[in-house]
Amino acid sequence: EPEVTQTPSHQVTQMGQEVILRCVPISNHLYFYWYRQILGQKVEFLVSFYNNEISEKSEIFDDQFSVERPDGSNFTLKIRSTKLEDSAMYFCASRGQRDQPQHFGDGTRLSIL
């Protein structure tokens, strides 16, 4: 069964540095998402991406964040000038059509020191 893959599984970064989290969505999917889950808290929507542009973003997704689909298979989340509070699990998801369920990767655990 096709799946969403995320790399790395764990990223440790010094505060103030930039990180890029990578995702390979399911190949024929059209909609792409990033979510974060701070330890012990709920899954929070960050951004959705469709037709090579951001379709919706949350108030969390400020100028510190950016997304890109640099080729036909990868989808990346860049976090500039990381802060301690950016420490969380970041999940990528993709879906085929808009009312179909999203399929999630197993996440990247981001630890900011």
Add this chain to the structure above:
Amino acid sequence: EDQVTQSPEALRLQEGESSSLNCSYTVSGLRGLFWYRQDPGKGPEFLFTLYSAGEEKEKERLKATLTKKESFLHITAPKPEDSATYLCAVQNTGGFKTIFGAGTRLFVKA
């Protein structure tokens, strides 16, 4: 504002003891309600989509139902391997984002 509230926060069952998890939601227009299972250190795993009040879906020991204000996930004769966090989420008709509840942590003891 779209909201999802799940109860209880945690549920401890004996193997074979059936029960239900609740998801109450407020959404401007419901495109779909989703149930996911999440194991520790893993991403949410899709279980069901419900689109309209009165709809029901079943998979093995799980059955999901939907009304205009809430959804239930019924677990019949659970086994220890059903232990996980169960997440409810909604998507509204106007946007792209999905709003998650905080989940119900289910523990099933043999």
